[in-house]
Amino acid sequence: MGCFCRASCYNYDTDGRAPVFQRVCKEVHAAKLSARTVAIRKPQAVRVKILSSRNLRLTSGERTILSKQTIHPAKTVAGGVAPPGDKSISHRYAMLAGIAEGTSELSNFALAADCHSTLRCMKALGAEVKVEKTLVRVTGRGLHGLKSSWRALDAGNSGTTIRLLSGILAGQSFTTKIAGDDSLNKRPMKRILTPLREMGAKITARDDNFAPLEICGGQLRGIHYEMPMASAQVKSAVLLAGLFAEGETAVTEPARTRDHTELALEEFGAPIERHGRTTGIRANGIKLTGRKAEVPGDLSSAVFFIAAASLFSDSTLHIQGVGLNPTRTAVLDVFARMGASLQMLSLRSAQGEIIGDIAVKGSQLKGGVIAGAEIPLVIDELPMLAALGPFTEEGIEIRDATELRVKESDRIAALAENLRRMGASVEERPDGLKVAGRIAGKLRGAEIEPHGDHRIAMAFAVAALGAEGSSTIRDAQCAGVSYPTFYEDLARVAEQ
Numbered sequence: 001m002g003c004f005c006r007a008s009c010y011n012y013d014t015d016g017r018a019p020v021f022q023r024v025c026k027e028v029h030a031a032k033l034s035a036r037t038v039a040i041r042k043p044q045a046v047r048v049k050i051l052s053s054r055n056l057r058l059t060s061g062e063r064t065i066l067s068k069q070t071i072h073p074a075k076t077v078a079g080g081v082a083p084p085g086d087k088s089i090s091h092r093y094a095m096l097a098g099i100a101e102g103t104s105e106l107s108n109f110a111l112a113a114d115c116h117s118t119l120r121c122m123k124a125l126g127a128e129v130k131v132e133k134t135l136v137r138v139t140g141r142g143l144h145g146l147k148s149s150w151r152a153l154d155a156g157n158s159g160t161t162i163r164l165l166s167g168i169l170a171g172q173s174f175t176t177k178i179a180g181d182d183s184l185n186k187r188p189m190k191r192i193l194t195p196l197r198e199m200g201a202k203i204t205a206r207d208d209n210f211a212p213l214e215i216c217g218g219q220l221r222g223i224h225y226e227m228p229m230a231s232a233q234v235k236s237a238v239l240l241a242g243l244f245a246e247g248e249t250a251v252t253e254p255a256r257t258r259d260h261t262e263l264a265l266e267e268f269g270a271p272i273e274r275h276g277r278t279t280g281i282r283a284n285g286i287k288l289t290g291r292k293a294e295v296p297g298d299l300s301s302a303v304f305f306i307a308a309a310s311l312f313s314d315s316t317l318h319i320q321g322v323g324l325n326p327t328r329t330a331v332l333d334v335f336a337r338m339g340a341s342l343q344m345l346s347l348r349s350a351q352g353e354i355i356g357d358i359a360v361k362g363s364q365l366k367g368g369v370i371a372g373a374e375i376p377l378v379i380d381e382l383p384m385l386a387a388l389g390p391f392t393e394e395g396i397e398i399r400d401a402t403e404l405r406v407k408e409s410d411r412i413a414a415l416a417e418n419l420r421r422m423g424a425s426v427e428e429r430p431d432g433l434k435v436a437g438r439i440a441g442k443l444r445g446a447e448i449e450p451h452g453d454h455r456i457a458m459a460f461a462v463a464a465l466g467a468e469g470s471s472t473i474r475d476a477q478c479a480g481v482s483y484p485t486f487y488e489d490l491a492r493v494a495e496q
Contacts, residue, residue: 069476069487071464073445074494076312076362081489082320083302085110085134085295087482088232089323089353091160092264093293094118095168095240097138098127099146100268102290108321109136109295112482117156121165121178124149140290143243148174152212155180157408157452157481160233162211163192164261167237170201171244172217179212183408183452189213192237195225199241199249222247222282229403230376232257235279242281243270243288250280255373258327263352267291296323296355300380301483303331304458306360307384308494310340311391311466315362317493324354330377332358334385338365338392367392367437371399379403380455386415387459389435390424390443391466398432408481409453418460421446422467445469454481461487465494 090110095118097104109115111134119136123129126147128139141147146168155161155178162178166189169176179185190209197203202216222245225238235251239261242249254277262272262279268288273280302322309317324344335342341361348355370378370385375398378385382398389396398404404411416428422443425436445467450457457479464471479486 067476069461069473070470071461071473071490072470072496073467074308074312074465074496076495077305077309077315077317077465077493078495079493080318080320081302081305081493083297083299083305083322083489084108084112084483084485085115086260086298086323087112087115087300088160088258088260089264089295090115091118091158091164092236092260093295094122094136094138095164096264096268096288097290098122098125098129098140099143099168099243100140100288100290101142103128103137103139104290105292106136106138107134107292107294108297109134110298110482111484113156113480113484114158114161114482117154117158117180118161118165121153121155121161124151124153125176138290140288143286143288144173146172148172149176152177152179154178155184155211157181157184159184159187159408162213163189163233164236164240166192166196166203166213166215167240168243169215169217170196170199170203170241171220175214175216177212177214185211187211187406187408191229191231191234195223195234195238196241198223198225199238199245201241220245222249224248224250224252224278226252227254230255230257230373232259232261232376236261239265239272239279239281243283243286245283248280248282250278252278255376256327257376258325260325260327260353263325267293267351294350294355296325296350296353297321298482299323299325299328299331301486302358303381303384304462304483304486305489305493306335306340306342306358307388307459308462308465308490309360310335310363310365310388311462313362313364315360317360319358319360321355322358324356326354327377330374331381331385334368334370334374334378334381338368339363340365365392367394367396369397369399370401371397371432375400375403383411383415383453383455383459384462386433386435387419387463389437390419390422390440390463392437395435395437395440397434399429400431402431404432407453407455409451409456411453411456414449414451414453414456415459418446418448418450418456421448422460422463422471443467445471447472447474449474450476450478452478454479454483458483458486461490465490 085108309315345357425440427434
């Protein structure tokens with residue numbers, strides 16, 4: 001019998017040794033999962049010292065160090081935490097709501113600065129956007145109702161915003177300029193320019209690879225694009241452009257990537273066809289309709305707390321309302337393989353996405369190698385996994401991850417630099433790094449330079465909990481790009 005959540009559901013042994021595969025229907029979820037309970041300890045605050053802060057909004061071209069935060073060692077991690085709304089899904093819902101007819105109500109929308117860059121762009125293009133904390137209402141203008149912005153769109157630090165929105169803008173009847181901050185303007189765009197140009201889009205870019213982009217919208221034609229590399233952003237840009245193209249648009253992936261765009265398109269009314277690793281869309285007669293949608297909690301954000309709880313043998317942590325889409329949960333397989341103790345609870349489905357809780361207990365992590373086809377499935381979580389290396393028995397080795405070089409920072413270099421600052425033994429490689437395990441000695445507190453990268457800042461804040469002595473995170477507020485309340489949430493569950 002098929003599972004009510006359209007996908008496979010996973011549970012992990014409480015000792016964390018091996019994943020247990022289980023397909024279940026709605027009745028089984030209701031009968032079995034409701035009976036499970038998780039012990040939650042009363043949390044005490046870890047000391048997080050704010051040395052300085054200024055209330056500034058980063059705009060394109062600015063690089064401002066906003067704050068430093070000092071993280072002291074913890075003894076355990078306990079209690080409960082609810083991560084913010086999923087960034088990937090929030091971006092996609094906001095864009096589709098803007099080109100749908102009628103009003104969409106998006107609950108638990110991500111507070112992340114990146115997602116609000118998308119909202120500002122959609123508003124500049126004519127959509128009506130109202131924000132009340134994590135509740136966002138977007139009144140769309142239909143597929144062909146957007147209007148030209150009188151100034152260049154600002155994608156901030158968000159690669160998802162500029163790459164996915166380029167697919168939509170390519171099919172409009174006007175010309176748009178779009179750029180971002182200094183970091184975003186250094187990240188490669190050729191990967192989306194190539195297929196969009198094959199569809200007939202007229203796009204110019206700095207050095208034919210970097211923002212600012214100038215997109216002259218017009219009539220597009222459907223193509224079958226064989227992706228040279230696995231990238232959910234490239235796949236999504238092409239499928240979104242397919243909404244405006246004549247004929248069928250199809251994308252074949254070399255390896256499966258997250259499918260939030262496909263699920264969201266279906267929920268808003270676009271028919272999607274899937275055949276193996278090929279996904280297609282045919283625009284003829286498509287009309288997107290506004291709807292109510294719940295954004296699941298962000299699994300990539302939850303990973304920081306899975307890692308934190310795994311550092312201490314007597315940790316017990318309950319992470320609530322997390323998105324558990326099977327194209328995202330490869331990171332849970334990595335944790336389970338390393339010996340983490342995870343259990344998934346209270347599974348349910350919303351808009352085709354699976355949502356549930358994760359119970360984490362402290363464990364001795366073995367470490368291991370992350371490489372090959374697994375890399376695109378855990379690309380956002382690799383900084384945290386690498387920073388866990390010194391706490392594992394075998395260390396962590398990451399291969400085939402050249403993509404990390406062109407993220408918000410050169411993440412391979414940033415990881416190697418900061419791990420060495422904390423006393424770890426690290427071998428940096430062109431496509432990854434090898435981090436020695438516990439045998440190389442305990443980490444010591446250090447000053448961490450995240451290079452403006454939210455995931456580097458948060459990964460080392462977690463590593464600092466298990467170090468000897470205090471650590472200081474420079475430019476700590478860069479975490480707000482994806483998780484504005486990260487330090488507060490960490491303080492609630494880390495006990496000294």
